[in-house]
């Protein structure tokens with residue numbers, strides 16, 4: 001998990017790509033208000049410059065707000081339910097827990113000085129208002145700067161109406177003009193188009209009139225300036241006057257600035273060639289931007305070829321209708337919200353809105369399907385990057401499926417594939433995963449293969465969140481449903497989750513066999529990604545529950561497979577597994593090397609699932625060889641788990657080893673020193689925790705393998721009784737189990753500890769009891 005204090009320690013405010021003009025007074029006023037009031041909302045019509053002003057304030061406050069300034073762009077979000085999840089994404093909180101997301105935000109903000117910028121709240125007013133008032137109450141160090149066309153209506157809100165840029169009231173000498181924001185913006189954007197553009201005696205009158213005509217609205221000025229490479233200012237003024245005369249209907253009665261913008265859009269639109277007009281409308285179906293191939297795929301049809309899309313897109317970029325985002329690894333395109341909304345109106349007028357939304361959905365359904373089939377491949381990291389960028393579009397596609405009659409099955413398909421591709425795991429929004437699975441399941445009540453798969457995946461998410469109760473409940477449902485669903489693949493996935501439950505939920509040695517069977521069944525139906533997941537857990541099961549040679553070879557097999565597939569994420573987990581097996585059965589030094597390498601890679605790829613586990617097992621490995629570092633690592637792992645809401649208690653094999661490690665180190669250090677070190681570890685930032693693991697890695701190692709950590713609770717009881725000299729019959733009577741079960745336990749203990757006789761068990765138990773035993 002990455003946190004506020006993570007990689008970007010001062011926040012996530014983007015750098016500006018065009019020049020910023022004027023706003024001195026507004027900037028100092030907003031900053032002053034933020035000092036006095038914990039919630040300031042910038043209001044005003046679309047395009048007046050609310051977002052830009054907020055970003056500037058954010059940038060300037062970075063230096064003074066201790067724990068950072070964080071921007072949450074709400075434009076791509078249309079689902080009020082996902083507001084909290086969206087905020088956690090922006091804050092880089094990875095929430096893997098089953099508790100309400102708002103709680104992890106509150107906890108994350110506790111004791112911190114943070115400025116949160118909620119940009120473009122207008123379409124989610126109610127839920128924003130609720131979130132804001134909850135957060136402000138719960139986190140005293142939090143301040144919020146919101147932008148919204150309407151105020152939020154929250155108690156204590158200070159509303160700042162963003163005025164348009166200043167416009168000179170009359171023609172002034174050239175030297176005086178530049179101090180007016182509207183003129184400065186027009187001149188800046190004009191010179192970007194026409195480098196030799198200058199204000200002079202001849203054009204300054206028209207320039208002032210143009211700024212007046214556009215009411216000083218920055219977006220309108222930018223749109224008009226685009227035209228200066230082909231027209232004079234006078235000509236632009238003439239055309240705009242025509243446009244204002246053409247304004248009709250509702251727009252006439254709306255507030256003047258909206259009319260101005262509408263007229264400017266109408267005018268920009270009229271100057272587009274037909275293909276550009278069509279594309280402007282069609283592109284409005286995307287949310288949070290798009291890349292070229294998506295635009296070509298979604299917006300083309302029999303009459304409108306992909307080549308035409310490309311040409312029209314180039315035209316729209318030239319006209320500043322679409323912005324190109326050069327920072328992204330793959331070129332991405334975006335529209336400002338007001339511009340997109342104009343496009344949506346055009347699309348509604350054309351009447352092909354439904355067709356476009358379906359094509360948009362088809363595109364993202366295909367993407368999800370490909371991802372579901374293609375994981376555990378050399379493209380893993382690429383898919384991770386793509387998902388992060390396309391989350392808004394994927395959500396819109398899911399919403400479309402839920403809202404439109406007859407499309408629910410496709411929605412279930414998307415939710416299932418995204419989960420199988422482990423999207424929610426690596427971006428750390430397991431709760432969102434369960435939400436989509438739950439909502440699409442609710443719309444697909446009939447028994448079906450996908451329904452069974454989806455329900456099994458819900459159980460799987462509960463399981464890795466450590467919620468045993470919910471897992472069992474869900475698995476019960478799955479078993480009932482499976483009786484009506486003969487589909488081999490869906491049943492194989494259920495088989496995998498059952499096997500995973502045997503391992504993680506019960507610490508049952510049969511898990512090894514069950515996972516092997518699950519893998520076989522998954523391979524049979526060519527579900528190779530899922531089969532590899534089974535292999536990974538099988539390696540883990542061997543590490544915890546099998547004898548040394550089997551464990552080392554199982555984990556080595558998974559590592560070799562992941563490496564040969566060049567699957568980077570899977571390889572990082574395979575390294576973890578191999579480290580775990582080495583810790584339990586082999587060399588601690590080797591274990592440490594493997595775990596450190598795994599953590600290093602997961603940190604690099606911003607994986608949120610692995611590090612809490614990697615740090616934990618690394619702590620066991622270092623053990624009493626360096627007890628302070630161990631306690632710090634335990635503290636760091638615990639704090640990551642806590643922030644994630646993941647509970648180790650629900651994950652059986654881990655809790656046993658954890659307690660052993662904790663007891664050993666506490667004994668060595670003494671309780672006080674132990675707790676101090678634990679606290680130091682818990683206070684580390686994510687990056688510092690990784691540094692503690694990686695930089696000091698491989699120096700300390702414990703020579704002894706830690707076999708004793710891996711007995712189940714029952715096995716430990718049996719071991720105690722064996723040591724007391726009881727026979728199987730007597731053990732059975734004492735524990736009210738059958739003599740055969742008692743015998744099985746004894747066999748497992750012998751196998752796990754690598755002993756040949758009961759006498760060895762007795763010696764081992766007495767060594768365990770004696771204080772100060774050598775490490």
Ligand SMILES: Nc1ncnc2c1ncn2[C@@H]1O[C@H](COP(=O)(O)OP(=O)(O)OP(=O)(O)O)[C@@H](O)[C@H]1O
Nearest residue numbers: 019020021046047048049050051052218219337338
């Ligand atoms: N002070 C400024 N200097 C330079 N450019 C500006 C300034 N203010 C706004 N702009 C530009 O004007 C355009 C519209 O501004 P912005 O997106 O901030 O408007 P908004 O009020 O947030 O609109 P919406 O309600 O649609 O979100 C953007 O391209 C922005 O970069």
Ligand SMILES: [Mg+2]
Nearest residue numbers: 050051120147
């Ligand atoms: Mg805005």
